[in-house]
Amino acid sequence: VDRLDIPQGTLDLMILTILTREPMHGYGISQRLAALSHDSFQVNPGSLFPSLYRLEQDGKLKAEWRASENNRNAKYYKLTASGRKQLEHHRQRWDRIAFAITSVLEGA
Amino acid sequence: VILLNRLTSMLRWLFRRNRIERELDDELRTYVDMAAAARRRQGIPAAEAQRQAGLELGGLEQVKEQVRQSHSGAWFDRLRFDTRDALRGLRRTPGVACTAILLIGLVIGGNTTIFSMVYGILTKPARGVQSSRLVTIGSSVNGQPDPAHTYRDYLEYATNIKTVRSLLGHQFERFTLTLPTGSFAFRGALVTNNYFETLGVPLVRGRIFTDSESGLDDSGLVAIVSYRVWQDQFRGAEDVVGQHVMLNGHPTTVIGVASAGFQGAWLTETSQVWVPLLAYARLARQEESRLGGLNVIGQLAPGVSLSAAQNEFHAISLQLQSAYPDTNRNRTALVLPYSVTAGGNSIVAQRGSLFLAIFSVITMLTVVIVCANVANLMLARAAVRQRETAVRHSLGATRIGIVRALFIEGLLISLAAWVGACIFAWWTSRVVAAVIPPAAQGSALPLDFAPDWRVVSYAMALALLATIAFTLPPALRLWRQDVLPWLKAGEQGIIQGRSRLSSALVIVQLALAVLLLTGAGLAYRSTSLISRRSLEFETAHLTLTTVSTTGAAANEESNRALLESLRERLRSAPGVQAVTYARSTPSMPDRTWRMDPVRTNPSEMPRPSWVNVVGPDYLKALGLSPVAGRDLAADDTDAARASAIINQHLADALWPGQPAVGHTIQLRPGHAPVEVVGVTPNALFSGYGSETRPYFVFLSQHQEPAPPGDMSFYVRHAGAPDTIFPAIGRALKDVDARVPIVYMRALETELNTNTWPIRFISLLLALFASGSLAIAAIGQYAVIAFDMKRRTRDFGIRIALGASPRQLLSAALGEGLRWTAIGLLIGFGLSLGAGRAFRSVLFGITPTDASTYLGVFVGLTITSLLACYLPARSVSRIDPIKALRQE
Numbered sequence: 001v002d003r004l005d006i007p008q009g010t011l012d013l014m015i016l017t018i019l020t021r022e023p024m025h026g027y028g029i030s031q032r033l034a035a036l037s038h039d040s041f042q043v044n045p046g047s048l049f050p051s052l053y054r055l056e057q058d059g060k061l062k063a064e065w066r067a068s069e070n071n072r073n074a075k076y077y078k079l080t081a082s083g084r085k086q087l088e089h090h091r092q093r094w095d096r097i098a099f100a101i102t103s104v105l106e107g108a
Numbered sequence: 109v110i111l112l113n114r115l116t117s118m119l120r121w122l123f124r125r126n127r128i129e130r131e132l133d134d135e136l137r138t139y140v141d142m143a144a145a146a147r148r149r150q151g152i153p154a155a156e157a158q159r160q161a162g163l164e165l166g167g168l169e170q171v172k173e174q175v176r177q178s179h180s181g182a183w184f185d186r187l188r189f190d191t192r193d194a195l196r197g198l199r200r201t202p203g204v205a206c207t208a209i210l211l212i213g214l215v216i217g218g219n220t221t222i223f224s225m226v227y228g229i230l231t232k233p234a235r236g237v238q239s240s241r242l243v244t245i246g247s248s249v250n251g252q253p254d255p256a257h258t259y260r261d262y263l264e265y266a267t268n269i270k271t272v273r274s275l276l277g278h279q280f281e282r283f284t285l286t287l288p289t290g291s292f293a294f295r296g297a298l299v300t301n302n303y304f305e306t307l308g309v310p311l312v313r314g315r316i317f318t319d320s321e322s323g324l325d326d327s328g329l330v331a332i333v334s335y336r337v338w339q340d341q342f343r344g345a346e347d348v349v350g351q352h353v354m355l356n357g358h359p360t361t362v363i364g365v366a367s368a369g370f371q372g373a374w375l376t377e378t379s380q381v382w383v384p385l386l387a388y389a390r391l392a393r394q395e396e397s398r399l400g401g402l403n404v405i406g407q408l409a410p411g412v413s414l415s416a417a418q419n420e421f422h423a424i425s426l427q428l429q430s431a432y433p434d435t436n437r438n439r440t441a442l443v444l445p446y447s448v449t450a451g452g453n454s455i456v457a458q459r460g461s462l463f464l465a466i467f468s469v470i471t472m473l474t475v476v477i478v479c480a481n482v483a484n485l486m487l488a489r490a491a492v493r494q495r496e497t498a499v500r501h502s503l504g505a506t507r508i509g510i511v512r513a514l515f516i517e518g519l520l521i522s523l524a525a526w527v528g529a530c531i532f533a534w535w536t537s538r539v540v541a542a543v544i545p546p547a548a549q550g551s552a553l554p555l556d557f558a559p560d561w562r563v564v565s566y567a568m569a570l571a572l573l574a575t576i577a578f579t580l581p582p583a584l585r586l587w588r589q590d591v592l593p594w595l596k597a598g599e600q601g602i603i604q605g606r607s608r609l610s611s612a613l614v615i616v617q618l619a620l621a622v623l624l625l626t627g628a629g630l631a632y633r634s635t636s637l638i639s640r641r642s643l644e645f646e647t648a649h650l651t652l653t654t655v656s657t658t659g660a661a662a663n664e665e666s667n668r669a670l671l672e673s674l675r676e677r678l679r680s681a682p683g684v685q686a687v688t689y690a691r692s693t694p695s696m697p698d699r700t701w702r703m704d705p706v707r708t709n710p711s712e713m714p715r716p717s718w719v720n721v722v723g724p725d726y727l728k729a730l731g732l733s734p735v736a737g738r739d740l741a742a743d744d745t746d747a748a749r750a751s752a753i754i755n756q757h758l759a760d761a762l763w764p765g766q767p768a769v770g771h772t773i774q775l776r777p778g779h780a781p782v783e784v785v786g787v788t789p790n791a792l793f794s795g796y797g798s799e800t801r802p803y804f805v806f807l808s809q810h811q812e813p814a815p816p817g818d819m820s821f822y823v824r825h826a827g828a829p830d831t832i833f834p835a836i837g838r839a840l841k842d843v844d845a846r847v848p849i850v851y852m853r854a855l856e857t858e859l860n861t862n863t864w865p866i867r868f869i870s871l872l873l874a875l876f877a878s879g880s881l882a883i884a885a886i887g888q889y890a891v892i893a894f895d896m897k898r899r900t901r902d903f904g905i906r907i908a909l910g911a912s913p914r915q916l917l918s919a920a921l922g923e924g925l926r927w928t929a930i931g932l933l934i935g936f937g938l939s940l941g942a943g944r945a946f947r948s949v950l951f952g953i954t955p956t957d958a959s960t961y962l963g964v965f966v967g968l969t970i971t972s973l974l975a976c977y978l979p980a981r982s983v984s985r986i987d988p989i990k991a992l993r994q995e
Contacts (some may be wrong), residue, residue, distance in 0.1 A: 026135060045139060045165050049132075050178035057179065059113040065131075072142070075135045080323040 004040045011043065011051050013094055015062065016079065016087040025074040026052060032057060060086050122184055122607070132172055140692060141154060169907070174654050181987045194517040194652050204489050206520060208482045211526035211883065213576050215478040217532030218876070219471040224537050226254035233497040236370030239308030242446035243272060243417060245404040247425065250438045258435060259399035259430055268424055271417040272406035272443070276306040279401050281388070282818065283381045284659030284848050287341060287657035293656040294337070296381030297372055298388050299617045302715055304332070304366065307373055313338070313366030314349035317384045319666035324387035324571050329360040334380040335368040355383065356390055356658040373405060405446055425766055470876050473620045475570070477656040477880050480600070480613040481887040488894045490514070490582035497586060511583045522571040556636040559943040563957050581609050581879060610891050615931045617884035619876070622935020625823065628877035629960035630943070631870030643694065644791035646731035651856040652693050653836055654820045660846040661816040668813040672742070673845050674821070675723060681839045683827040688729040689809065690722040694795035694855065701794050706764055706773045706805060715761055717803035718794050719775065721812050727753070727788060729822040737769035737786030744808040751808055753786035755793070758803040765778060772878060782807065795859060818850060885975045892924050904991025913984035920983050924976030932968060936961065
């Protein structure tokens, strides 16, 4: 599969979006991201984990250790209220950007 | 909320580091395991699956490092690494590090001591004063400050001012307190009845004055005494309140005791007794409208700014100008924060400002010298480490990173120096406070110079400034440095031309050392002149005893009779040879001596002369005999034909070539003409002064009797002071026990006290100057030695090519001495300029004193020669073969 680079600034948005449905561990997030993007995005752990730690540090995510589906102990990340707000904000922004870019491309 | 989150996570990062690291490790391993498990499910063999999963993670340690760096606590890590690095760097050159710490610590310590003294005098309230927002109301006439107000103005302000509350007035007074146990002389104050309330001084016994007491009601005069008087004179009696005493001859009731430590509103005041102002004025039959000399303090109303209060006072003072043109012409009110005026117009405040100005300049100069020196040390160190930094550079360190490392090294040095400086300042300020001599009346000043947090932060600010000053030069050098040449070259490879920066730094040090040396030289010459100069009369075996007659005499006539009987009794005391009394004693003339314009007729130019009013046998007591005419005698009592004796200088000026005796002179306007009955030799009656030909006039106490108050007996005696002191005390008590001794001291003690400031300044200057000279010389030595060592190969080649050791020696010396010459030139220029500032404290010499300059020239040249010669000599002994083989 031909992979794409993740555009700058969108990784946080995608992580937050993925975590709206349910709490997940790092590996799960990277798998879900790949699946949702039809394997176009494959996030590198060297980018994923720093992002997760930063979001946790800023209080957007809350982490807890618990047993995974196949009974391994894993660190699960959960969206906080503040994270939800941040997501909403980013999401609106992203929609405007996407709309704007599409408009420019189609109008040209 | 985000900030709080960050802060807690930063703290967690700092303190629960191990746990975070372990969790991160677990998390990443779980990731790999999950990735491997997923691959195994796709049918990949276990070993291969594990390998691929590891590849996907891309290196456990790298990911961890990326996570760490994204954390906001990572800043601490970088700081920690840098600090560890800097510590290692400093440990590699312990000599440089220790020297730098010592130099900077000492100089900041000295500076901080001065600051804590300035701060102690200028910003602290007097002891025991607890109110905040206090302001002092001063006034100025034609721009000249005049702190005192009339009672009438005080009342006008007190009733009309809205911005300042509870305005108080106080005025100094001397009191003789007579108890059954004896009479004691105290300083004290006449105060308005809100005095203690406004200052926030609680009473430990009794109560403050009531309105009716302050107006002198039937209860008579009342007084509040200090804690010390309560303890010492009343022996801490519980029934002190209500006791009846005599105060300046008036029956008085003690109604209260002030809290311990309080001695008046001014920092240097030593008041022990407080009495209602108006009541005392009425007892003394003074007219209310003529009461003056009041110091006024008040409390700013809440929410009012100083400038608002200033505006209101200014407006009212303008109204007063038009209402009372005769007393208030051009007089305007000034509102100042109380803290800056707490020093009052006392001795310390008067002399102190000059002292502190000089000290501040000296210490600032030494800071510059030391910073220049340490900067040179650091420059040399940076030069030695050029290869090291080049290697770091090539390994990917950024320039900012390298400069940051340098700065952190500097900070560590300053931090150590700062701690040392604070300890040093704490210690020295205690010593200095102990060394300050007692004020003129023998009472110790309650000064508190102990450094507090402000002083400590001042030292910190200095340390930071110093860090910047001495890391900047090497940082500049490093910033511009190329990488490649240093990597290619060998250890001795590149010989740079001598840095212009370091020569400039050496010259700055030398020039400032010259400035300090000249200052110290001038001060030393001045003090040695003082100690060698004689007052031209016999100062040994002369005791001064100041007494207060306010409690024993009611008016001028009884005062005169009292003084005369005291003198008669003292004359018959064992060992006493002659006795007189006078209003002023030999001290700094400008403080207690009165100056009158003297002329023979109204059309003549007046000659400003020092005037003293003295008793009989004045010249005899000083051990002098008149050049012409006679001494003042006990029978000079005719007030209509007042007689005076004048000194030879004045006689020569008024009647050159003629006998002066028999002529009359005019004193200040309104004073009756006086007849010259005697001429004295030219002694320095008023003590050491800066005039070369002072004029003196002595008037007879009998013809110009003083109201009861302070008077000083001059007693010439045969024995040692410790036998004569008790004899004088007994003699005075015999005549009248109500006459207390205010202050008894040998004349020589008094003179020493008066010359103390200049002796202290010159000692301090000498200390600072010799220190700076040593630092500058060592600095010069170090720079030259370093330079020579770097150029070893260069010199080796020269020797190999036939240069003689002599030639090399003189070449090397010449280079070094050129700096000395420039430094001397600049330093002398600065000294001439600074001489103006020194002029007022110098005694007997001019600021351009040639021998001082010659001495400094010789001293600096020799020191500098030595500093250049030692490294130059080693150059001339270089073995060319060794030098060249060193490649």
